[in-house]
Amino acid sequence: MDILLLILIIPFVCGVVMFVMPLHFKLLQSFHILLSLIVSSLLLSAVSKVVHGAELSAFDNFIFLDSLGAIFLSLIAITGLLVNIYATTYMKWELEDGHVSLKEVKNYFALSFIFTWTMSLSVVCNNIAFMWAAIEATTLASVFLVSIKKDQKSTESGYKYIVLCSIGLAFALYATILLYSAANGKIDGDAMLYTNLIANAGNLDSMALKLVFIFALIGFGTKAGLAPTHTWLPDVHAEGPAPTSALLSGVLLKCAMLGLIRYYAIVANGVGFDFVQSVMIISGTLTLFISSFFLIRQHNVKRMFAYHSIAHMGVIAFGLGVGGAIGLFAALFHCAAHSFTKALAFCSTGNIAKIYGTKDMTKMGGMIHIAPLTAVLFGIAICSLVGVPGFAIFVSEFLIFKAAAIDGSYLLMGIFAVALAIIFIADFSHFFLATFGKVEGKVEYNGEMKFSENIPLIALAILIVAFGIWQFDSFTVLLDESVKTIMKK
Numbered sequence: 001m002d003i004l005l006l007i008l009i010i011p012f013v014c015g016v017v018m019f020v021m022p023l024h025f026k027l028l029q030s031f032h033i034l035l036s037l038i039v040s041s042l043l044l045s046a047v048s049k050v051v052h053g054a055e056l057s058a059f060d061n062f063i064f065l066d067s068l069g070a071i072f073l074s075l076i077a078i079t080g081l082l083v084n085i086y087a088t089t090y091m092k093w094e095l096e097d098g099h100v101s102l103k104e105v106k107n108y109f110a111l112s113f114i115f116t117w118t119m120s121l122s123v124v125c126n127n128i129a130f131m132w133a134a135i136e137a138t139t140l141a142s143v144f145l146v147s148i149k150k151d152q153k154s155t156e157s158g159y160k161y162i163v164l165c166s167i168g169l170a171f172a173l174y175a176t177i178l179l180y181s182a183a184n185g186k187i188d189g190d191a192m193l194y195t196n197l198i199a200n201a202g203n204l205d206s207m208a209l210k211l212v213f214i215f216a217l218i219g220f221g222t223k224a225g226l227a228p229t230h231t232w233l234p235d236v237h238a239e240g241p242a243p244t245s246a247l248l249s250g251v252l253l254k255c256a257m258l259g260l261i262r263y264y265a266i267v268a269n270g271v272g273f274d275f276v277q278s279v280m281i282i283s284g285t286l287t288l289f290i291s292s293f294f295l296i297r298q299h300n301v302k303r304m305f306a307y308h309s310i311a312h313m314g315v316i317a318f319g320l321g322v323g324g325a326i327g328l329f330a331a332l333f334h335c336a337a338h339s340f341t342k343a344l345a346f347c348s349t350g351n352i353a354k355i356y357g358t359k360d361m362t363k364m365g366g367m368i369h370i371a372p373l374t375a376v377l378f379g380i381a382i383c384s385l386v387g388v389p390g391f392a393i394f395v396s397e398f399l400i401f402k403a404a405a406i407d408g409s410y411l412l413m414g415i416f417a418v419a420l421a422i423i424f425i426a427d428f429s430h431f432f433l434a435t436f437g438k439v440e441g442k443v444e445y446n447g448e449m450k451f452s453e454n455i456p457l458i459a460l461a462i463l464i465v466a467f468g469i470w471q472f473d474s475f476t477v478l479l480d481e482s483v484k485t486i487m488k489k
Contacts, residue, residue, distance in 0.1 A: 003046045004058045004065060007073075007120055011039050015113035023102045025095065029088045032109040036084040039116060043077035046070070051474045057126070061193060064126035067481035071332060072123050072258045074475075075339045078463070079250045080116055083343050086456040087112065087243035089449075090350045094241070099149055108148050108241075115141040115247065122255045127192045128262070132169070132176050135223060135259055138252055139165045145247070146240040157235040164232040165223050172219025175212045175263065182208040194262055198488070201270035209270040216263035217283060223256035225313045227287040234294075237306035238359070242350030245302060249309040250343035254335045257316060261331075264320060265486040273323055273487075281321030281412065287314030288419040296426045300359045301352060304426075305345045308385055311423055312338045315397065318416060322403045328483045330399035336475070337384070337392035337467055344460040345381035348374060351454075355445045363442075371448040380461045384468070386424040392467035 014035040021028055049056060050070040057064045065073065091108060094100045100108075118141045122134035139162055147158030183191035187200035201209070222229035237245045268276045291311035298304040312334065319331030349359070351374045356364050367375040384391035387398075397420065404413045448454075466472075 002056075002058050003042070003049065004056050004063045004124060007042050007046055007124070008063070008117065010042055011113050011117035011120060014039060015110050015117065018106065018110035018113060021106060023106060025092065025102060025105065028102075028106055028109055029092070032088055032112075033085055035113065036081050039113065040077040040081035043073050043120065047074045047077070047478075048474075051477055061126055061190075061195060062130075063124050064193075064195060065124050066485060067478045068258070068261070068332075068485055069123045071336065071475075071478050071482060072254055073120065074478075075254055075336060076116060076119050076123070076251055079339045079343045079460075080119075080247065082456040082459050083243050083246045083250065083347065084112055086246075086347050086350070086453075087241075089453045090241060090243050090347075093350075093354055094149075104148055108145060111141060111144050112247070115145060117141075119251060119255050123258060126194050127190075128176050128179065128194055128197070129192055131194070131259060131262070132172055135172075135220070135256060136166070136169050138255060139169070139223070142244070142248060142252060145244040146236050148241060148244070154239045157232075157239040161232050161236045164229070168222025168229050169219050171215045171222070172259070175215035175219060178208060178215065179212045179263075179266070182212070194266070197266050198262075198269055198485075201266050201268075204270050206271040209267045210275060213263055213267040213276060213279065216260060216267075217279060220256050220260040220263070221283065224253050224260060225287075225310045226283055226317060227290040227310065227314070230287070230291070230310045230313075233310060234303050234306040237309065237346070238300055238302045242302075242346050242353065245305070245349070246343040246346035249305070249346060250339045253309060253313060254339060257313065257335060261320070261486070268486070269488055277321050277323040279321075280317050280323075284314045284316075284318030284321050285415055285419075287311070287317060288416075292419055292422040292426070295423060298426075299362050301349050301361050301364075302346070302359050304361070305342065305349065308345070308423075309338075309342060311419075312342070312385075312393075314419075315400070318412075319396065319400045319403070322400055322407065322409065322412060324403050324407060325483050325487065326399055326406065327403035328486055329479050330396045330403060332479050332482055333399065334393065334396035337396050337464070340460050340463045340467065341381055341384040341391075341393055344377060344457055344464060345385065347457050347460070348378045348381055351449055351457075352378065354449070355443065357442060357445075370443060370446060373448055373451075373454055377454070377457045377461055380464060384464045387420060390465065390468045392464045394468055 047070045050067055055066050091105045095105055118134055118137040125131040125134050143158045143162045147154045180191050182204050186203050189196040225233045264276050291307045295307040316331045316334050319327050355371055384393045387394045401413055
């Protein structure tokens with residue numbers, strides 16, 4: 001059976017299997033880990049074929065996996081696996097504390113596979129209409145993961161999430177319809193296929209393409225958390241379970257960004273890169289400064305990381321705005337670096353919430369003595385988020401500076417530096433307060449989590465450091481080929 005077909009069937013089947021499992025936690029935990037390993041192995045198998053030079057397609061090119069899609073599919077596989085493993089520990093804590101029932105735990109595990117299925121579908125859909133539908137489906141699949149506790153705040157954040165993202169994605173739907181109208185009968189082949197659209201972008205009306213990109217930016221930008229349509233994201237990340245926030249920030253936002261990047265590539269090759277770069281610079285700058293302003297004022301650790309998600313989507317947008325081969329490379333690299341970093345950040349908040357029984361950092365302190373490993377993991381996430389050398393995010397931020405310098409865009413370098421400086425100051429002040437400060441509240445769990453419970457977090461930390469100091473040839477190949485595809489070189 002074709003591997004593209006398998007990666008769309010197996011996650012859905014795994015979700016169904018989890019739904020019919022008996023209500024026994026140990027059994028649910030074991031099956032969730034086993035099935036997550038199977039799904040991730042399958043996704044990485046498809047990625048490895050692309051790394052070795054193959055472009056996969058099925059159903060008359062309806063489903064398609066190229067180097068660009070392979071980058072994001074690998075994030076679903078790696079980040080998704082580690083977060084899902086951590087989720088078994090986190091949900092055990094929630095079950096023991098009486099915050100969720102065993103049936104809700106089972107539903108959570110099942111829905112996580114359905115969520116993986118929708119994200120994978122959004123990555124491999126060559127048909128732009130079905131890609132839009134798949135990204136919309138990720139909202140429907142993940143909203144139940146957000147509001148799993150069914151309390152007032154999580155339910156309200158779930159409603160806000162589905163309403164705002166659905167309204168936002170309506171603009172992306174209009175962009176899809178407009179693009180099809182502009183391309184139908186004017187290009188060779190099916191006007192709904194991304195591969196045909198980018199190959200024939202030069203034949204399309206330039207004014208129509210510009211309008212298409214604006215609507216796509218509003219639509220997919222809403223789902224990706226770009227300002228000013230980001231307002232759903234802080235509430236959803238703050239109220240959802242820690243593993244859900246890790247999946248949303250680490251993986252889902254990247255799927256929405258992939259949709260935007262595909263439209264970026266089509267329009268850029270149709271009207272030239274100057275237009276799309278100018279639009280993305282404005283979007284990235286606006287997002288960076290709005291998020292950094294609110295970041296300074298946050299004391300809730302999850303809301304702080306939520307605004308970080310917005311800020312780093314701004315970094316990706318800024319990289320796309322700077323453009324050129326290096327700028328595009330940096331933006332795509334940042335997607336991976338941010339995925340691992342933010343997954344670690346949100347998973348570490350799960351540990352922190354168990355220790356202190358609160359998300360308020362003003363009531364924390366002494367973490368380095370209470371839970372030294374958690375403090376170190378939390379610190380690694382913070383160091384990467386602020387771009388400390390030797391950590392993954394530093395690489396992409398440095399490359400953005402390099403791309404801007406080569407282009408002679410010194411004003412952009414200054415703007416970028418100011419935004420990053422604000423984020424740096426805000427983050428380290430919060431980090432030192434929680435890690436080395438005096439405990440102002442109660443300590444609910446005076447000790448470190450078991451080493452086995454921290455293994456997924458340690459793995460994420462290793463990835464963050466590894467991508468910060470080492471060049472992985474396979475991943476670099478995917479990045480280089482993706483840049484060539486976007487620039488049609």
